[in-house]
Amino acid sequence: MTSQLALTLRGHGGFEHYLFRLKLKDSRFCACYLAKIQNVLYVVEKCHMFLRERPTSSVLTAPVLNENGEWTLGKSIVMV
Numbered sequence: 001m002t003s004q005l006a007l008t009l010r011g012h013g014g015f016e017h018y019l020f021r022l023k024l025k026d027s028r029f030c031a032c033y034l035a036k037i038q039n040v041l042y043v044v045e046k047c048h049m050f051l052r053e054r055p056t057s058s059v060l061t062a063p064v065l066n067e068n069g070e071w072t073l074g075k076s077i078v079m080v
């Protein structure tokens, strides 16, 4: 996992919501639709400005911490 991906998955990146929280931006809303907060979930799932970067479908498998304190692969989610 790259550091950029880790930041993105935590919602720490160039997202308006995060930058607004740090008082680096005046607004937390996305430029495409001023009623929508631009956070990682909105950008990945909905924002049309990032449509070309979005794959038509992909499988996302998130790591989870099991009861033994070990990282394993969790459920896979197919994103269409």
Ligand SMILES: [Zn+2]
Pocket (backbone or CB within 6 Å): 030, 031, 032, 033, 038, 047, 048, 049
């Ligand atoms: Zn947008």
